[in-house]
Amino acid sequence: MLNRLRQNIESTQTTAVSDDLDQQGNAAVLIALTNNEQNPSVILTKRAIHLSSHSGEVSFPGGKWEEDDVNLQQTALRESWEEIELRDTDVEILTVLPAAYTWQTVKVIPYVGVIPEEVKLTPNFEELDSIFQVPLSFFLEDKRIRTDIFPHPDGQIWTPAYEFEGYEIWGFTARLMITFLNTYFDANITCENPAPVKDWSHIRKQVEKKWRDNKA
Numbered sequence: 001m002l003n004r005l006r007q008n009i010e011s012t013q014t015t016a017v018s019d020d021l022d023q024q025g026n027a028a029v030l031i032a033l034t035n036n037e038q039n040p041s042v043i044l045t046k047r048a049i050h051l052s053s054h055s056g057e058v059s060f061p062g063g064k065w066e067e068d069d070v071n072l073q074q075t076a077l078r079e080s081w082e083e084i085e086l087r088d089t090d091v092e093i094l095t096v097l098p099a100a101y102t103w104q105t106v107k108v109i110p111y112v113g114v115i116p117e118e119v120k121l122t123p124n125f126e127e128l129d130s131i132f133q134v135p136l137s138f139f140l141e142d143k144r145i146r147t148d149i150f151p152h153p154d155g156q157i158w159t160p161a162y163e164f165e166g167y168e169i170w171g172f173t174a175r176l177m178i179t180f181l182n183t184y185f186d187a188n189i190t191c192e193n194p195a196p197v198k199d200w201s202h203i204r205k206q207v208e209k210k211w212r213d214n215k216a
Contacts, residue, residue, distance in 0.1 A: 001136065002037050002114065004056070008184045009095045023069070026099075026107040028076035029062030031180055032091065034117040034133065041123065041133035042177070045083060046167060048129050058169045060110070060176065061086065072109045084131050085122040090115050097179055102172050103150065103207050105214040110176050134164050139177055140187055144195045151204035153211045158191040161198075 026204045032043040049056045061080040073096075077088040097110040123131050144160040148170060160178060161170035169177070181187035 002033070002035065002040055004049075005033075005184050006094065012184075017160055023065045023072055023075075025064070026072060026109065027062060027064045028060045028072040028079070028109045028111060029060035029176070030076040030080045030086075030091070031097075031110055031112045031176065032086065032115050033113070036117050039133045039135055039137060040114075041117075042139075043084070043086075043115070043131065043133055044169065044173070045123065046129045048125065048127055051127070051178050056150070057171070057173075058167055059119070059173050062108070064106075076109070076111045083124050083126075083127055086115065086119065087137075090119050095184075097176070097183065100172070100179070101178060103152075103210065105210050108176075110171075110180070111200050112180065123171070130202055131201070132165065132167060136181070136185075138162075138164060138180055139189075140185065142187075142189050142193065144193055144197050147191060148198050148200060150200045151207050153208060157181055160189065160193070162196075 022050055033040045034043070043061065044058050045061060047054050047057050061083045062076050063079040065075045069078060077091060080086040080091070081088065091113040093111055093113045095112045097112065100108050100110065103110060121131050123129070127167060138141055139162070142160065145163050145164070146161045148159050148161055150157050150159065157175070159171055159172060159175040161168065178187070178189045182189055
């Protein structure tokens with residue numbers, strides 16, 4: 001599976017960018033895959049329940065750019081060290097996905113990398129409750145528990161929601177995961193699915209206000 005990923009990255013001539021001229025206020029995450037050739041897993045975290053923002057939610061290691069970061073790739077690697085003690089020397093960056101925006105209008109650059117399967121990861125309990133791994137094959141099967149429909153200034157967007165060993169993977173994290181799989185594994189995961197649909201239109205006013213404030 002990893003060989004297929006490398007071939008698809010090479011065929012699309014996609015390489016990781018090392019600079020982003022518009023870094024301030026932006027963020028970066030690391031989609032870290034274990035180097036199990038046939039059955040790689042992705043590293044995910046559960047944010048600490050005591051945090052004021054996105055508490056208890058599943059996310060990729062990552063965070064906002066800081067002035068000491070040379071670029072957003074370094075941001076992703078620094079945050080991965082701070083959150084899960086993943087050394088940058090243990091990460092082989094393969095590619096970068098297009099920028100994505102959270103509903104709070106934060107621009108996020110997702111980097112894709114490979115790490116040793118046996119690497120020891122330790123959660124920073126000031127930020128995380130736990131670290132866990134999910135096989136890519138689980139997401140490729142697309143056995144979602146629901147489809148979320150979120151409001152957007154240009155209409156709406158959708159994301160799948162999954163349950164894995166007691167963790168709920170949804171929202172922005174699930175959207176990035178599906179973008180990655182559709183881009184490099186031709187997964188063809190779409191909104192259409194037998195799973196029930198949850199409509200989040202009740203937060204439309206909040207979303208529109210965030211986007212207005214961001215443009216002001």
